[in-house]
Amino acid sequence: MKQVFYYDQTSKQLTRIGIVSDTADLPANATFVQPQAGLLDPLTWTGTDWVGVSQAVWENNQPAPVSVTPTADQQFQAQLALQVATLQQNQTTFNAQVMLELADLKKNLPTSEPKPATTTTTPTATN
Amino acid sequence: MASKLITIDPLSSTWATDMNKNLDSLNSDTGWLTATTYAPITGRLYYKVTASGIYLKGFVVPNNFSNAQPVKAATIAVDSIADFGGDDKVFILGQAGGNYAIGTLTSKGDFWLVSVSGAVTNAVHFDGIVIN
Numbered sequence: 001m002k003q004v005f006y007y008d009q010t011s012k013q014l015t016r017i018g019i020v021s022d023t024a025d026l027p028a029n030a031t032f033v034q035p036q037a038g039l040l041d042p043l044t045w046t047g048t049d050w051v052g053v054s055q056a057v058w059e060n061n062q063p064a065p066v067s068v069t070p071t072a073d074q075q076f077q078a079q080l081a082l083q084v085a086t087l088q089q090n091q092t093t094f095n096a097q098v099m100l101e102l103a104d105l106k107k108n109l110p111t112s113e114p115k116p117a118t119t120t121t122t123p124t125a126t127n
Numbered sequence: 128m129a130s131k132l133i134t135i136d137p138l139s140s141t142w143a144t145d146m147n148k149n150l151d152s153l154n155s156d157t158g159w160l161t162a163t164t165y166a167p168i169t170g171r172l173y174y175k176v177t178a179s180g181i182y183l184k185g186f187v188v189p190n191n192f193s194n195a196q197p198v199k200a201a202t203i204a205v206d207s208i209a210d211f212g213g214d215d216k217v218f219i220l221g222q223a224g225g226n227y228a229i230g231t232l233t234s235k236g237d238f239w240l241v242s243v244s245g246a247v248t249n250a251v252h253f254d255g256i257v258i259n
Contacts, residue, residue, distance in 0.1 A: 001156075001157040001158060001160075002160075003160055003204060005163075014163075014202070016202075016204075016206070016235055016236060017163065017202055017203060017204040017236055018204050018206065019157050019160075019176060019204045034161065034163060035163050037163075037164045037166075037169070038164075038166045038169070039165060039166060040165060040166045040167075041165040041199050043163075043165075052165070052166065058166075062196055062198070063196060063197060064196075065193070065195040065196045066195045066196070068195065
């Protein structure tokens with residue numbers, strides 16, 4: 001089996017690649033010559049070899065880049081997410097400050113020693 | 128994908144020839160062929176077409192590739208032996224460095240590189256890919 005490279009009758013540009021048996025005759029508008037690597041698509045058959053297009057033509061033929069600009073809804077959602085994240089961060093900072101101040105207050109409180117327990121005896125009347 | 132088998136009618140005068148053609152189709156294997164690759168993609172990509180599918184091996188390096196713009200990287204034969212069908216095929220490939228790439232194969236045999244997760248200097252590997 002071997003590859004056969006079909007080209008357009010008018011433009012001579014490569015249209016598709018087929019496979020035929022090793023003993024098959026050359027079909028019309030085709031060649032058994034494989035394009036060398038490193039050519040820029042589309043390829044054109046010169047009658048003896050394949051040639052690619054220039055870099056400028058190739059770049060002009062490329063599909064338009066996909067737009068990465070977010071929609072208005074996506075921008076709004078991103079802003080909301082940012083606000084929520086900021087609020088959470090502020091809340092965490094506030095909680096930490098409160099905990100620190102509580103710790104300081106507890107440290108500064110005067111320590112009062114527990115008083116010993118006093119026992120009272122009630123006199124009993126004797127007859 | 129399925130083999131291109133000939134329907135053999137009862138009492139057909141060509142049944143023997145048709146039967147041999149069907150057996151040839153079921154056993155068909157092109158052997159490894161070199162895919163036609165295009166700049167700026169470089170590398171070595173091979174394929175073979177069998178009744179059970181198209182097997183790929185080799186790698187390409189996606190030089191100057193941008194995920195915002197798919198690039199036609201290669202063309203292979205898809206319609207000579209097996210029935211490819213009209214829809215494009217999509218597959219995920221391994222890319223060096225623990226990354227991945229996404230490619231599509233059109234019904235005309237054009238392989239487009241759509242996306243890579245790693246650097247464009249990391250090779251995209253095709254070993255083990257079977258399209259069927």
